[in-house]
Amino acid sequence: MDALLVISFFLAAALLFAIPAASAAAPRAFFVFGDSLVDNGNNNYLMTTARADAPPYGIDFPTHMPTGRFSNGLNIPDIISEHLGSEPALPYLSPDLRGDKLLVGANFASAGVGILNDTGIQFRLYELGARRVVVTGTGMIGCVPAELAMHSIDGECARDLTEAADLFNPQLARMLGELNAEIGRDVFISANTNRVSFDFMFNPQDYGKYTVAIIQ
Template sequence: MGCSFSFSALWMAFSLVLALSAMAPRTDARAFFVFGDSLVDSGNNNYLVTSARADSPPYGIDYPTHRPTGRFSNGLNIPDIISEQMGMEPTMAYLNPLLKGNNLLVGANFASAGVGILNDTGIQFLNIIRIGKQLEYFQQYQTRVSRLIGPTETQRLVNEALVLITLGGNDFVNNYYLVPFSARSRQFSLPDYVRYLISEYRKVLTRLYELGARRVLVTGTGPMGCVPAELAQRSRTGECAVELQRAASLFNPQLVQMLNGLNSEIGSDIFIAANTMQMNSDFITNPQAYGFVTSKIACCGQGPYNGVGLCTPLSNLCPNRDLYAFWDAFHPSERANRIVVQQILTGDDKYMNPMNLSTILALDSRN
């Protein structure tokens, strides 16, 4: 009798340990949080009444399920590939009802297609999660996780997490240059507008730091004048649109400067600048060297360069997405995203400042 009692007691203790270990976050894994626009949105806009969505075929044609997921890609986007390279589950969209329980401990993606640094960016898309709201959701997320693992562990999870933020492109494409004589272009000259954006972005990043983020990858804008949508609208012979390229060349160096300033104020390398302008320019200027047949024509779309309107089931669709640098009028193909992530991971100081992601991971694993 005593023997069977001790066995059942042992079994109960073992079950309790199993249950507790299932609740505890894995010590070797780190959470991953994503903020920003359509380049990194993993499907939040599917749950909103908005025209900025990627929830119909052929989006997702090369995703593991071969179905649209709300990602503006033929397959995986940049956060997915970062997660994959770090050996983690992809982070779920914050509005996804499945993001609960232990799934929360992996992190969350708060990004929403169409948003910018400014609140009036993307107003034509109606209901999108503006950056202030994304930060509110991040606070709400922390409250939810506290109920699971307690406030101390939650703070540790957030402090040790990796964060990615991608903003700025829409403030030009879907605001300043959206229409001739836009409200913002009448209010600001381009250099003044860039300075204003940088000062507003600084507030966003400061808030992110206040909310516990301690390792933040901040991407610059890509070569906005070279995307198929802008070639279709502004280019006669396939050359990149000069004004948008000028905007990117003003914005990106000032962004790096601002990040360096924030880091020296805080006294730590919190913010890491990813030079996505250079990363994308490499394969846009010399597509063949990267195995692409073109960096001007989108795989999916219609009109010149397949750059007019959205990618829909009725659009032209290329048979092999790996040969195209651009998936649709604005967004890189999964293969182009992989090239970008490789530079984020291992790129030298031409691409990553003050260090690349591999260095961050090595440093943090020693602490």
């Protein structure tokens, strides 16, 4: 199966599972690992304070109701699913994830997960059959609403966190390039989330209905 995965690398979940083989004509399955940027409802099933089950979350979702997504509406995996021509992958904890729904994929993201020393084992995904893995860098972590509310005096983003993202993202891209060279094919794709976040924040009119506002 030509599986497409999105991994929010800064706070990546260390969850792995086998991806079964399928014919080349079969639709691609979509599996998601990560944190609140890509969580689409797993935390609704967990005992945690990191929840998005009340307004204003979901106010721009088609149902106008909170869904567990840490966004006012669709999140990035939802948009990718649209472009793949498939329905969004369900949270892995959802009781509805069974039968044919399993062929669509699954979302393993959970808001608040931390980065661990063993999260590097996610790169075994290639050995398990994944052939397109999108690894996102860190976004504008110094500009998230919580950071601005707690530490910003004049509305500027936190400089130390901004600098940390600027240091981390190029190193991530280089590491993925080296990994692809070892494999001999371009499997791991680096996504510049920082640049995308910057565009969303300062040029929202360019994105119309696809603008994703993280309001955590």
